[in-house]
Amino acid sequence: MKNVHAKERLTKKNLLNITFHVWRQFDDPYYTGFAAQIAYFFFMASMPTLIVLSQVLGLFDVSLDFIKVWLETHVSSNVNSLVMDLFSATSVQFTNTVMVIVALWSASSLEFSLGRLESHVLTNGTYRFEFWTERMKAIPTAIISIAAIAFSLAIYVYGENIIQTIFRHSRFTEYLVALRLPIAAGLFFLMILMNYYLLPRIKVPIRCLLPGALFAWIGIMIVTAVYSVYSDKIAHYNILYGTFANIVALMLWFYLISWVLCIGMMFNKAWDEVMKRDRLTLTKMRGYLKAQLKGSSQSYENFFVRPDDLLYPELDSVAVKMSKRYVDGFEKEIEKKQQEIRRKQIIDAKADELYTEMKQNIERRDRGFLDE
Structure with a gap:
């Protein structure tokens, strides 16, 4: 049966409607302070992530020094100073398996927080939160994210050698070498999309998540560039915060990125409604969950909060x-x-x-x- 609503095109009017749709979602008190919460998890997960990432990069024979050079080039001096301290703290050999597992558990706290937020957005706040189910689910997502980062860095570092080995020296080789950065950026976009897809309890079609992932991808790059200029040229954190200036600078950067990730999730919902795609309605969400639980003994109704929940011990x-x-x-x-x-x-x-x-x-x- 064909959809009775014709799909809308992206016009100035619809773009304005999407903007106000996202804005209206903030009337939900659930979103109050959520970006700050995610920024906190960003900060708390940064050190464990670096520990695990250093181990994974060792498999590709990639040094953390490459990341230091990239940070010096693209990130503000305040943020770069603190992150460099983190790198120097993790430069020691860290091969204890138990400690790597502990670090991975801590690193997955960010995915856990993002997963709760996206499940809330997709179901209009009607999904039932289960701590252990969602907490354990965040660990493999963190592993995949770290592996994706390591793979992207390996391609960027060794891509030129690999390309020249395969294609020898030619004009085509030069083009491929020049594409290393766009390839790395593309992998970063895929990592955002992967997190949007894997983290919520209910799996939705990937095409429903593309608008928000694209928004977050572009937004993070813009925020990082603008914030780098702002913190270097305008902000003087050391005057107000003294020795804590670098921590404040890093937290503010994480906070802005967190807002972009949150709004990217809301953007998917707004795009679906304003553009009349009708793929993320509550009825469709229940349909996706039914298909997801097919063959399982679980009832899809138990995934949603109901007014009569107290009647079911x-x-x-x-x-x-x-x-x-x-x-x-x-x-x-x-x-x-x-x-x-x-x-x-x-x-x-x-x-x-x-x-x-x-x-x-x-x-x-x-x-x-x-x-x-």
Whole structure:
């Protein structure tokens, strides 16, 4: 069946509508301070990520010195100074497997936070959060992200040697060498898209995530460039923050990048609605989840918050179960709320029945007038 709505084209009017759609999403208090939270996880995950990344880069025989040179060229001096200190702190041999696993767990905290945010955006805040399920899911995503970064760096560092070995010296070789940076940028875009796809609990078609991933990709590059100029030419963090100036500079950079990633997620939802793609509606989200759980014993309804959740003890969190067991009067309070929910369900059912009966009477009356 064809969609009754024709797809919209990107016009100035629709672009304005998308902008205001994203803005309206911030009316949800869930987003208050979320960019700051992600920036904090960015900062906390930076050191563990560097530790794991140094181990992975060792497989490609790529030195962290390359990243230092890149930072000196593209990032502000304040940010570069602090990150260089992190590199010098991780320059020692770090081959303890247990510690690498611990570092990987810490590095995955960023993906965990981003995954919660995207699940909230895609389902309009109706999805059911499960800490351990989502926390464990963030670890393989972190591994893939770190491996993608390492692979991109390996291509950028050794790409020229590989290309010249395969194609020898020719004009075509020069073109391929010149494309190393665009290839690295393309891999960075794919990494953003991969995170947008893998992190939420409900898998949606990749094409639904392309607008937001493109927005985030361009936005991060613009923010980094503008912030680099701002922090070098205008900002004087050392006057206000003294020895903490570099940390403040790095946190602000992470904060701006976090905003771009958050808005990129919202952009996907806004694009789908304004451009009438109808791929990220709640009905479609439930359909994607049904297909995802096909053959599983899990009920797709249990992935969403419902008004009658209290009527299903199997949906209780560990905190609620323990409260029922150890907190005096808590279980009676829950039973009282359950009775209120049941009464409301009865009232709503009667209201629906009366409405249906009234609608049928009106239809019969109209048919009587037509017969006369």
